[in-house]
Amino acid sequence: MKLQLNGATLDVDVATLDGLLTAQGFGGAKVATAVNGQFVPAPSRADHPLAEGDLIEVLAPMQGG
Incomplete structure (x- = not known):
């Protein structure tokens, strides 16, 4: 499937x-995720299905000001 x-x-x-995050090396990392512009909380990732053409954003928190 292309994503x-x-x-x-x-x-x-x-x-x-969740499977995508693990496959791409984000496994246990503290990140924020969105699929097609919709925030997906960490507890929902294992049940959140992906489909052909989905746009996924993974953002890591940053420190500083």
């Missing part, structure tokens, strides 16, 4: 957002 992760096109074989 976009942070603007880069990927061809992956995953069914859920």
Whole structure:
């Protein structure tokens, strides 16, 4: 399935957002996620299905001001 992760096109074989994060090395990282512009909270990622063409954003928190 083709997806976009942070603007880069990927061809992956995953069914859920959690599966994608694990496959892309974000496993236990503290990140914020959105699919097609909609925030997906961490507890919902394992149940959030992905579909062909989905746009996924993964953002890491930053410190500073």
